[in-house]
Amino acid sequence: MDRIRNEYIRGIARVKCFGDIVREARLRWFGHLQRRDSEHIGRRMLRPRGRPKRRFMDVVKEDMKLVGVREEEAEDRVRWRQMIRCGDP
Numbered sequence: 001m002d003r004i005r006n007e008y009i010r011g012i013a014r015v016k017c018f019g020d021i022v023r024e025a026r027l028r029w030f031g032h033l034q035r036r037d038s039e040h041i042g043r044r045m046l047r048p049r050g051r052p053k054r055r056f057m058d059v060v061k062e063d064m065k066l067v068g069v070r071e072e073e074a075e076d077r078v079r080w081r082q083m084i085r086c087g088d089p
Helices: 006-013 018-034 041-045 056-067 071-075 077-084
Strands: none
Touching (some): 018 071
């Protein structure tokens, strides 16, 4: 029985890698929070209480470094969405 690789199936179905989809969603949510008022509950949640092993902002900063964007660029929604978008194969 032959094995079919996941990359082959994703290529045929024209679906992005799961990691890319999650990264894009995480950065999209971060951009949404950055545009909110600083006292909004979502913005206040970015300030950690206690210290989990991996904080949301740590992961977001890694994603931003990987994609090549900065926090300040999240203010322009249209441009931010274009920059964080991972193109379909």
